Structures are given as structure tokens and as C-alpha cells.
Amino acid sequence: MTLFGYKLPALSSLILWALLWEFVGQAELTFFVPPFSEVLLTLFGMLPTPSFLNALATTAWAFSMGVFFALVIGIPVGILMGKSRIVDELLLPWVNIFISAPLTALVPVLMVLFGFGTRTVIITTSLFAIWIIILNARTGVKQINRSLVEMAHCFGASPLDAFFKVYFWAALPEILGGVRIGVIRAVKGVIIGQLLISIVGFGALFELYSSKFLMAEFWAVLVVLFGLAFTLSEFLAYLERKVAYYATTR
Amino acid sequence: MRHAVPADDIAVSVRNVSKTYGDVQALKDLTLDFPRGQLTSLLGPSGCGKTTLLKIIAGLLPANSGQILVNGQTVAGPGPDRAFVFQDFALLPWATVIRNVAFGLELRGLARSEREAIAEKYIREVGLAGFEQKYPHQLSGGMRQRVGLARALSVNAQVLLLDEPFSAVDEQTRRKFQEDLLELVKHEKKTFIFVTHSIEEAVYVSDQIAILLPRPSRVHEIIRPSNFRDKGVDNIRRDPEYLDIVDGIWASLRSYVE
Ligand SMILES: Nc1ncnc2c1ncn2[C@@H]1O[C@H](COP(=O)(O)OP(=O)(O)OP(=O)(O)O)[C@@H](O)[C@H]1O
Ligand SMILES: [Mg+2]
Numbered sequence: 001m002t003l004f005g006y007k008l009p010a011l012s013s014l015i016l017w018a019l020l021w022e023f024v025g026q027a028e029l030t031f032f033v034p035p036f037s038e039v040l041l042t043l044f045g046m047l048p049t050p051s052f053l054n055a056l057a058t059t060a061w062a063f064s065m066g067v068f069f070a071l072v073i074g075i076p077v078g079i080l081m082g083k084s085r086i087v088d089e090l091l092l093p094w095v096n097i098f099i100s101a102p103l104t105a106l107v108p109v110l111m112v113l114f115g116f117g118t119r120t121v122i123i124t125t126s127l128f129a130i131w132i133i134i135l136n137a138r139t140g141v142k143q144i145n146r147s148l149v150e151m152a153h154c155f156g157a158s159p160l161d162a163f164f165k166v167y168f169w170a171a172l173p174e175i176l177g178g179v180r181i182g183v184i185r186a187v188k189g190v191i192i193g194q195l196l197i198s199i200v201g202f203g204a205l206f207e208l209y210s211s212k213f214l215m216a217e218f219w220a221v222l223v224v225l226f227g228l229a230f231t232l233s234e235f236l237a238y239l240e241r242k243v244a245y246y247a248t249t250r
Numbered sequence: 251m252r253h254a255v256p257a258d259d260i261a262v263s264v265r266n267v268s269k270t271y272g273d274v275q276a277l278k279d280l281t282l283d284f285p286r287g288q289l290t291s292l293l294g295p296s297g298c299g300k301t302t303l304l305k306i307i308a309g310l311l312p313a314n315s316g317q318i319l320v321n322g323q324t325v326a327g328p329g330p331d332r333a334f335v336f337q338d339f340a341l342l343p344w345a346t347v348i349r350n351v352a353f354g355l356e357l358r359g360l361a362r363s364e365r366e367a368i369a370e371k372y373i374r375e376v377g378l379a380g381f382e383q384k385y386p387h388q389l390s391g392g393m394r395q396r397v398g399l400a401r402a403l404s405v406n407a408q409v410l411l412l413d414e415p416f417s418a419v420d421e422q423t424r425r426k427f428q429e430d431l432l433e434l435v436k437h438e439k440k441t442f443i444f445v446t447h448s449i450e451e452a453v454y455v456s457d458q459i460a461i462l463l464p465r466p467s468r469v470h471e472i473i474r475p476s477n478f479r480d481k482g483v484d485n486i487r488r489d490p491e492y493l494d495i496v497d498g499i500w501a502s503l504r505s506y507v508e
Contacts, residue, residue, distance in 0.1 A: 150310050151340035154328045155354040155405065165357075169344050245387060246343035 034216045043220035052205070056224075059201035062118055063190040066125020070182055074130040075175055078137025079167050088138070095138075099131035103189070107196050118200070121193035128189025129182035136178025140171025173243050180236040187229045260319075261286040261441035262307060262409055267316030269302055276302045278466035279316070284409075284458075289435045289442035291452035293499065294462030294470075295506040300445045303467075304411050307443065308334050320409060330358070333407035337414045339394045341386040341401075347373065348382040350397050354405035365404075372400040376430075392423035403434075409441045417447065424451075431455050449499045453492055461502055470502060 018036050025035030046052050081088040081095075107124060114120040144167065152166045168175075194203025202221060209218035262284040269277040276299040284290045292300045305311040307318055309328040318325040320332065333354065341350050348369050349356070355365035373382060376396040386394055395415055402410055416424045432455055435442055446452050452459050453475060463470040478489035486492055 145338070145340065147336045147338050147340040148342070150305075151334070151336060152357075154308055154310060154332075154334045155357050155401075156328060156330060157357050161357055165353075166342070169342070172344070243344070245385070 031213070032215055034219065038216050039219040039223060042216040043223060046217065046220055052221075055201045055205050058118075059190060059194060059203075062121045062193065062201065063125060063186060065122045066190060067129055067183055067186050069122070069126040070129035070133055070186065071179065073126075074133035074178075074182070075137050075168075078134040078175070078178075079141050079163065079171060081134065082138040082141025082144075082171070083167065091134075092138075095131055095134050098127070099135060103128055104192055104196075107192065111197055116198050118198065120197045121190065121200075124193035124197065125186050125189040128192075129186035132185065133175075133178040133182040136174045136181075137171055140174030140178075141167055143174075144170045173240065173246070176236060176240040176243065180233055180240065183232055183236060184229060187225070191225070259286050260284065261321065262443065263319040264303070264307065265317040265319065267303070267306060267313045267318065269299070269306060269311070269313050275466040277306075277313075278468060280468060282460055282469055282472075284441055284443055286408075286441050287435075287439050288457035289431070289444055289455055290458040290460060291456040292443065292445045292460050292462060293447075293449065293452045293503075294467070295464055295503060296447070298462045298464035298506075299467035300462060301413055303462075304334075304413050304443065304445055307409075308332055308411050310334075330405065331407055332409045332411060333402035333405050335395075335398050335402045335410065335412040335415045337417060339386070339391075339398045339418070341394060341397055343386050346383050346385060347378060347389070347397055350386070351400045351404055354401055358405070368404050369400070372404045375403065376400045390423075392419040392427070395419055395427070403438070407440070409443065412442065412444045414445050414447065416451070428455050449496050449503070450487075453495050453499070454486055459495075459499070461499060463502075464506060473499070 021033070021036040025033050025038065077091070081091055103124075106127070110120050110123055110127075114123055148166060148170060149162070152162045157165065190201075191203055191206070194201045195206065196203075199207050202225060205221045206218065209215075209221065260283045264280060264282045264284075267277055267280045268275070280299075280303065292303060294300055302311065306313050307320075307325070309318075309325050309332070320329070342353065345353070348366055351373055352360075352365040352369035355368060360368075370382065373379060376399050378393060378396050378400065381389065381393065386397065389397070395418070398415070402412075416427050419427065428451060431442075431444075434440075435455075435457075444452075444455065457474065457479070459473040459475070460469055461471045461473070462468070473495060475491060475495055478486050478492050481489060
């Protein structure tokens with residue numbers, strides 16, 4: 001974005017929205033929106049407190065485990081679907097159903113199946129993230145140049161070699177795209193899990209602050225969450241740009 | 251066949267091979283021998299099954315019937331005795347030139363230092379010294395195909411299969427390639443099987459030219475130019491025999507060009 005010939009740094013539009021937020025807050029239009037400056041002050045006061053750090057650790061743990069399982073299951077399954085017609089026809093309908101299904105509605109079922117603990121939160125998180133990861137890995141493999149596959153075969157690649165030295169790398173641009181979207185969905189999944197299944201971590205904070213109408217605290221946690229998700233997503237976008245040079249020439 | 255070659259001098263032998271795709275008969279009862287240490291071109295109109303034949307020899311496609319022998323051994327799949335050069339280069343875009351050239355050796359489990367030493371030798375041989383750490387997208391089409399060629403050479407296969415390797419490079423580069431190919435055939439003592447669309451190219455580089463005709467594909471004629479091969483690269487294109495053969499082939503093929 002440029003303004004009067006100057007190139008504005010990325011995210012400068014956010015400053016505008018922060019100012020608007022501050023203005024609405026100062027005008028005291030609704031208790032629901034305290035001024036942005038007050039939210040920030042609350043945020044910095046809250047950061048070092050044990051209750052916040054514990055919540056952060058709990059949520060981060062469930063989130064990382066959920067993403068981890070989504071990756072180690074999702075990427076190989078997606079690659080296999082792209083490689084094998086049979087696996088693809090077997091699994092694709094399910095992937096398509098789950099990718100568009102309202103997963104939140106499934107949470108009660110998961111609670112019945114897996115209980116009310118962290119385990120169920122992790123499963124929920126994985127379930128939110130995995131489908132797009134599978135689908136993107138599959139797409140990545142599907143568009144591999146046939147002669148690249150023939151080349152590997154011709155020069156004696158074992159199935160394992162072909163998987164790790166050709167298919168994975170050839171599909172990497174799409175895989176990373178899927179991971180980026182999957183991770184954003186996982187944030188949604190972990191918060192829903194910690195709101196509905198076991199009220200711990202950030203979920204517990206949201207629950208607490210909203211039930212007591214502590215709006216500044218509520219928004220502060222939301223800002224932290226947004227910041228973390230945004231940073232993660234930007235990092236993955238950066239990785240994606242690093243492999244983009246070959247995305248067009250495979 | 252008009253010019254018989256002793257049996258132990260045949261590197262690759264195609265015996266009564268047939269191949270159908272669904273109900274398209276691509277090859278029908280095709281028999282053809284490839285003399286050791288020579289370059290044989292497969293020449294024919296589009297769709298006559300040249301790529302199909304080459305992939306069957308490579309072991310990438312199964313034949314419906316018939317047999318492929320490489321050094322007297324029946325081919326059941328890809329093997330270290332054959333290497334392929336692809337029309338679209340088939341380079342790993344995320345790997346450097348040296349890794350691409352060494353990829354065949356990497357798949358065979360050679361240690362890194364060992365395979366890179368071999369790769370460097372062939373990178374020099376195809377004229378790409380200094381480009382070892384470049385990526386394919388930083389090279390021109392001609393240079394990319396040199397990488398493909400170096401990769402095929404570095405695994406030291408006795409038989410090189412080339413599917414229209416020069417069709418994606420410009421005309422001047424192509425001529426240079428053809429001259430280099432003649433040198434390579436002379437020095438590498440390998441058997442080259444070379445698919446091309448170009449009559450001039452086939453006559454220029456080949457020891458033996460197999461003319462394939464389509465629907466279903468069969469060997470129409472085998473031509474073995476004799477005279478002009480040793481007259482030096484600069485004189486081949488002016489040689490009367492060269493010109494006669496080019497004209498003769500065009501006469502056989504013209505009715506198949508729609
Ligand atoms: N995978 C496939 N499925 C169905 N038909 C095929 C397939 N591959 C090739 N064919 C058909 O088989 C015949 C021979 O094809 P092939 O690619 O071997 O010809 P070619 O001589 O290499 O042609 P070109 O000169 O255009 O490269 C053609 O009629 C083609 O349409
Ligand atoms: Mg072809």
C-alpha cells in the first residue's frame with residue numbers, strides 16, 4: 001500500500017482500525033468495547049501473571065499436539081491419496097464430507113467417545129486442521145509432472161525414496177499452503193475444545209472474563225490469540241514463498 | 251534385415267513386441283535390433299509409437315506380448331543397464347545441478363562425496379562446469395537438457411534412451427547438441443537409442459535409422475548410412491549420400507503427414 005507516494009509498511013491499516021477502536025471505546029458507546037489503550041494496558045499487566053502463563057501453556061500444548069497429529073497423519077495420507085487411485089476413491093468422499101462439515105456439532109460425540117480431558121481437545125484440534133492438509137497434499141501430488149515420476153522409477157528409486165525424495169518435495173508448495181490454513185483452523189479447534197470440552201487454558205479465560213463482564217481482559221486475551229495465530233500464519237507464508245520459485249516449473 | 255550384425259554385437263533386441271492402449275494398437279509385432287556402441291534413431295510420424303517403444307525398452311511400460319532383451323537378458327522393469335533422457339528434462343526443480351546429475355547415483359546409495367565426484371566429471375563433460383550450484387530455473391532450456399544428459403551418463407548405463415531430447419531447445423543449440431552427440435557416441439562406447447521427429451537430425455547423428463510407420467506401428471525400413479560418417483561434422487550436411495538419404499526418407503514419410 002502506498003500513500004502520497006510513500007510505501008507504507010505492511011499492517012499499517014491495522015493502526016487505522018486500532019485508532020477507530022480507541023475512539024469508539026473513549027466515546028463509551030457500549031461497555032462491550034473498552035478503549036484499545038485500556039485493553040493494551042490490561043494485556044501487559046496480565047502477561048506475567050501465573051494464571052495467564054498457565055493458560056497459555058495449556059492451550060499451546062493442546063494446540064501443538066493437535067497440529068502435530070494433523071501433520072504426521074494428514075500429509076502422508078494426502079500423498080498416498082494422490083499416488084494411489086484406490087486409496088483416493090476410498091478416502092476422498094470422507095475428506096470432502098469432513099472438510100465442509102460443521103465440526104463443532106461433532107464435539108459432543110467426541111466427548112462421549114473420548115471423555116472430557118485434554119485428549120479430546122487434542123483430537124478436536126486435529127480434526128479441525130487435518131482435512132485441508134490432506135486435500136492440499138493430495139492436490140500437490142496430483143499435479144506432479146509425470147516424467148518426474150518416470151525419472152525416479154527409471155533411475156531405480158525404491159517406493160520410499162520416491163516418497164521422500166520426489167513426491168514430498170514436488171508437493172511441498174501445496175502442502176505448506178494446506179498447513180497454513182490447517183493451522184488457522186486448529187486455533188479455532190483448540191479454543192472450541194477448551195470452551196466446550198474441558199474448560200481450561202484460553203477457553204477458561206474467555207469463559208471467566210465474559211461471564212464476569214471483564215471486557216478489557218476478554219479483549220486482551222483475544223488480541224494475544226490473534227497475534228499468535230497471525231505470527232504463525234505469516235511464518236508459514238514465508239516458508240511458502242521460499243519454495244514458490246519451483247512451484248511454477250515442476 | 252538387410253545388414254546383418256553378429257548376435258553378440260546386439261545390445262538391445264526387440265522381439266515381436268505388441269502394445270495396445272485400450273483399443274488403440276500402438277505397436278504391432280515389432281522386431282528390431284540395436285547394435286552395440288552405435289546410435290540408432292527411431293524416426294516416424296507423430297503417434298506411430300516411438301515413445302511407447304522407448305518406454306517399453308526402458309521398462310517403464312509393460313508390453314502386451316513379445317520380449318525385450320538387453321545383453322541377452324529379458325527386461326522386466328527399469329534397470330541399471332539403461333538410462334533415460336527425457337524430452338521435458340525431468341529435473342528436480344528444488345535440487346541443484348550437481349544433485350540432479352548425481353540423483354541416479356544417490357538412488358543407488360553411493361556416498362555423497364563419491365557421487366559428487368562422478369557428477370562433477372560429467373558436468374564438465376557436457377560443458378556445464380561452474381554451474382554446479384545453480385538451480386534448474388536459473389538455466390536455459392539447452393543447459394537443462396545438458397543436465398539431463400549428464401545425469402543419464404553418470405550412472406554409466408550401457409544403453410542410453412533419448413526421447414526427442416533436443417525438441418525443446420532452440421535451433422542453434424540443437425546443432426551444437428548434435429555435434430556433441432556424435433562425439434559422445436564415439437567416445438562413450440554406449441548404445442544410444444534416439445527418438446526424433448527430424449529427418450535431418452536422424453540422418454546426421456545416426457549409425458542406423460529405423461523408419462516406423464503408423465497404424466499399427468511397424469518397422470518400414472532400416473537405413474545404415476555408410477559413407478559420410480567419417481568425413482567430419484562440417485562436411486556431413488553437404489555429402490551427397492546424406493542428401494539422398496534425407497530425400498528418400500521424406501519420400502517414404504510424406505504420405506503419412508496430414
Ligand atoms: N497413455 C496412453 N493412453 C492411450 N493411448 C496412448 C497413450 N500413450 C500413447 N497413446 C497412443 O499410442 C499411439 C502411440 O503413441 P506414442 O506417444 O508412442 O507416439 P510417438 O511416436 O511418440 O508420437 P510423437 O511423435 O507425437 O511423440 C498414439 O496413437 C497415442 O495416441
Ligand atoms: Mg513421443
